Amino acid sequence: MSVRLFPSLLAADFAFLGDAIREAEAGGVDGFHLDVMDGQFVPNLNFGPRTVEACRRVTTRPLEAHLMIVRPERFVPDFVQAGANRVIIHAEATPHLHRAVGLIRELGAQAGVSVNPGTPLQVLRPVLADLDLALVMSVNPGFGGQRFLPGSLERVRTVRRWLEEAGRGAELEVDGGITPATAPGMVTAGATVLVAGSAVFGGNVQRNLNALRAALDAAATEEFP
Numbered sequence: 508m509s510v511r512l513f514p515s516l517l518a519a520d521f522a523f524l525g526d527a528i529r530e531a532e533a534g535g536v537d538g539f540h541l542d543v544m545d546g547q548f549v550p551n552l553n554f555g556p557r558t559v560e561a562c563r564r565v566t567t568r569p570l571e572a573h574l575m576i577v578r579p580e581r582f583v584p585d586f587v588q589a590g591a592n593r594v595i596i597h598a599e600a601t602p603h604l605h606r607a608v609g610l611i612r613e614l615g616a617q618a619g620v621s622v623n624p625g626t627p628l629q630v631l632r633p634v635l636a637d638l639d640l641a642l643v644m645s646v647n648p649g650f651g652g653q654r655f656l657p658g659s660l661e662r663v664r665t666v667r668r669w670l671e672e673a674g675r676g677a678e679l680e681v682d683g684g685i686t687p688a689t690a691p692g693m694v695t696a697g698a699t700v701l702v703a704g705s706a707v708f709g710g711n712v713q714r715n716l717n718a719l720r721a722a723l724d725a726a727a728t729e730e731f732p
């Protein structure tokens with residue numbers, strides 16, 4: 508199974524972030540997803556670059572910063588400097604999407620662009636050739652623990668088709684409401700990176716990761732008996 512798991516630390520206990528990271532690492536996760544919120548682009552506030560830098564000190568795994576902030580280009584250098592290997596910005600958050608993607612790559616990080624569930628996917632097309640990752644949100648951003656929106660499956664299929672047509676090896680990520688029940692459908696639709704917060708850090712991390720992997724393995728076996 509080639510899908511990569513990037514747990515979202517949004518659902519971890521912030522008083523013990525280092526422990527949460529080490530526990531997930533022991534469970535074999537591929538990297539960590541760090542949700543940054545500004546109270547404007549989304550109706551919630553969360554951490555900034557200093558927390559990314561603190562996480563960087565306790566893991567060598569890739570870190571991706573999911574910037575749910577308006578005009579993210581203002582803070583891209585801070586997040587790259589803090590140690591984010593990949594910076595994901597929202598297409599809705601800046602009138603200068605192309606420039607912002609270029610900035611991320613110039614600074615030596617991977618560039619990702621995310622789209623909210625209500626945003627036409629077409630906004631991705633002009634920047635698709637420059638992306639390392641496209642993120643299809645499967646909940647409205649701002650909070651963890653929400654229910655996955657089933658319409659996301661068709662959206663993932665569409666972006667997968669565009670990436671194939673463009674001959675791009677970019678990753679296709681889904682974020683929000685990913686559980687053992689919803690993860691297999693997303694992978695079948697074409698996702699290569701899964702973000703899961705509450706389904707990893709809500710309860711026993713090893714057991715949760717095993718359940719996610721078991722669901723993905725079972726689905727893969729059904730597809731290719």
Ligand SMILES: O=C(CO)[C@H](O)[C@H](O)COP(=O)(O)O
Pocket residue numbers: 515517518540542573575646647648649650651652653682683684685702703704705706
């Ligand atoms: O970007 C996000 C919210 O805006 C989070 O990454 C996402 O919601 C993960 O949490 P969960 O798996 O609990 O849905």
Ligand SMILES: [Co+2]
Pocket residue numbers: 515540541542573682702
């Ligand atoms: Co996120």
